[in-house]
Amino acid sequence: MPLDNIDKQILNALFKNGRESLTNLEKVVVKSDHEMMSHTGISKRILKLEDMGILKVQANLNFNKLDYKALFLLIEMSSYEEINNIINAYSECPRVFLLTQVTGQYNLIMGIVGQSIDVLHRYINHCGPTNRKGILHSAVIYISDFIVPKFIPINFFSGISKEDKCGNVCRNCEAYLDGKCEGCGNF
Amino acid sequence: MPLDNIDKQIIQALLNKGRESFNKLKDLTFKSGIEHMSHTGIRKRVAKLKDSEIMNIQGNLNLNKLQYYFAFIFLELEDYEKVKEIIEAYSDCPRTFLLTQVTGQYNLIVGVTGQNIDVLHTYLNHCGPTNKKGVLHSEILFTSNIQIPKFLPINLFSSISQEHKCGNRCKKCEAFLCGDCNGCGNF
Numbered sequence: 001m002p003l004d005n006i007d008k009q010i011l012n013a014l015f016k017n018g019r020e021s022l023t024n025l026e027k028v029v030v031k032s033d034h035e036m037m038s039h040t041g042i043s044k045r046i047l048k049l050e051d052m053g054i055l056k057v058q059a060n061l062n063f064n065k066l067d068y069k070a071l072f073l074l075i076e077m078s079s080y081e082e083i084n085n086i087i088n089a090y091s092e093c094p095r096v097f098l099l100t101q102v103t104g105q106y107n108l109i110m111g112i113v114g115q116s117i118d119v120l121h122r123y124i125n126h127c128g129p130t131n132r133k134g135i136l137h138s139a140v141i142y143i144s145d146f147i148v149p150k151f152i153p154i155n156f157f158s159g160i161s162k163e164d165k166c167g168n169v170c171r172n173c174e175a176y177l178d179g180k181c182e183g184c185g186n187f
Numbered sequence: 188m189p190l191d192n193i194d195k196q197i198i199q200a201l202l203n204k205g206r207e208s209f210n211k212l213k214d215l216t217f218k219s220g221i222e223h224m225s226h227t228g229i230r231k232r233v234a235k236l237k238d239s240e241i242m243n244i245q246g247n248l249n250l251n252k253l254q255y256y257f258a259f260i261f262l263e264l265e266d267y268e269k270v271k272e273i274i275e276a277y278s279d280c281p282r283t284f285l286l287t288q289v290t291g292q293y294n295l296i297v298g299v300t301g302q303n304i305d306v307l308h309t310y311l312n313h314c315g316p317t318n319k320k321g322v323l324h325s326e327i328l329f330t331s332n333i334q335i336p337k338f339l340p341i342n343l344f345s346s347i348s349q350e351h352k353c354g355n356r357c358k359k360c361e362a363f364l365c366g367d368c369n370g371c372g373n374f
Contacts, residue, residue, distance in 0.1 A: 008240040010246075015345075018247075057244060061242055065239065087334060098333075100335075103329045103330070103333075140291075142289060144289065149285070155199075157195035157199040159199070
C-alpha cells in the first residue's frame with residue numbers, strides 16, 4: 001500500500017509522541033490547504049496502518065541511560081539451512097535487538113544487549129550463537145555508544161524464557177549460577 | 188535509575204501496545220501478588236520513565252511492509268575527530284536507522300534505508316558517508332529483510348531536509364533529478 005500525505009503526517013506525529021491524543025493529532029494533520037482531518041478520521045487511519053502491519057506504537061528503551069552494554073555479531077554460515085536454524089533459535093531471544101540476513105562477506109548481523117560487559121561475555125560463551133554448528137567465521141564488535149536510534153524496541157522484560165528455542169539452559173550457565181543474570185526473560 | 192518490577196511490567200505492556208489506556212495498564216500491572224497499581228500511579232511512572240529519557244513511546248515502522256531496502260556501512264576512520272564529524276553529519280539523516288560507535292576493526296556502523304535498491308545505490312554514491320574525508324576503509328552489506336526489530340524507530344516523514352548537516356545537495360543528485368527520490372526528508 002502506498003502511503004499518502006495524510007498517513008505520512010500521522011506517522012511523523014506519532015514518531016515524536018506515540019501517545020499523542022487524537023484531539024492534538026487533529027490539529028497537526030492537514031488534509032489540504034486549510035482543511036483538517038477529523039479525529040475519528042485520524043483514529044481510523046491509525047487503526048488501518050496498524051492492521052496492515054506498517055505501524056506499531058511501542059515503548060522504546062534508551063540503552064545508554066540504562067547503562068546497558070551492547071555488541072554486534074557478524075556471522076558467516078556454511079549453508080542457507082544453518083542460517084535458518086540460527087534465525088529460528090534466536091528470533092525470540094530477549095537479548096537480540098537486531099537480527100538480519102545480509103549479502104556480502106557475512107550472512108547474518110545480530111545485535112545483542114546485556115546488563116553489563118560481564119553478562120555479555122558469558123552470553124557469547126554460553127548461550128549466544130557463535131558456538132553453533134554451521135558457523136564458518138564470526139566477529140564480535142563492541143558498541144561504545146548508541147547514537148541512532150536513541151530509543152530501541154526490545155522485548156527485555158517479557159518474563160518468558162526462550163531457552164526451548166535456542167536450546168541453552170540457564171541452570172548450566174555461570175552467569176546465572178553466580179547471580180549476575182536472572183535467567184532468560186527475567187532481566 | 189534502576190528499574191523495579193513495576194517499571195518493567197509497564198514497559199513490557201507499552202512495548203506490546205504503546206497507546207494502551209492507563210485504565211487497561213492498571214489491570215496488567217501488579218504491585219505485589221494480586222494488588223494492582225492505581226491508574227494515577229501508572230501515569231506518574233510513565234511520565235517519570237519518559238522524563239528521565241529511559242523510555243520513549245514512538246510510532247515504529249515496518250519497512251519490510253513498505254518494501255524498503257537496507258544496507259549496513261562499516262567505517263574505519265582516520266582519527267576520533269573524523270568519527271565525530273561523521274556522527275554530526277549523519278545523526279539526523281532521515282535515512283539513518285542505526286548509527287553506533289564501535290570498538291575493533293571499525294569505528295562506526297551505520298544502517299541506512301532506501302525506497303528501492305537504486306535509491307540506496309545512489310545514496311551510497313552521492314550523499315552517504317563513504318566518500319567523506321577521513322574514511323580509511325568502508326564496507327557495505329546489503330540486507331533486504333530485517334527480522335528484528337520488526338518495527339524500526341525511524342522518522343522517514345519529517346519533511347525536514349537535513350542537507351545542511353551532511354553538506355550534500357539533493358539538486359545535484361541523480362536520484363533526485365530523475366525523480367526516484369523526492370529529496371531529503373520528503374520520502
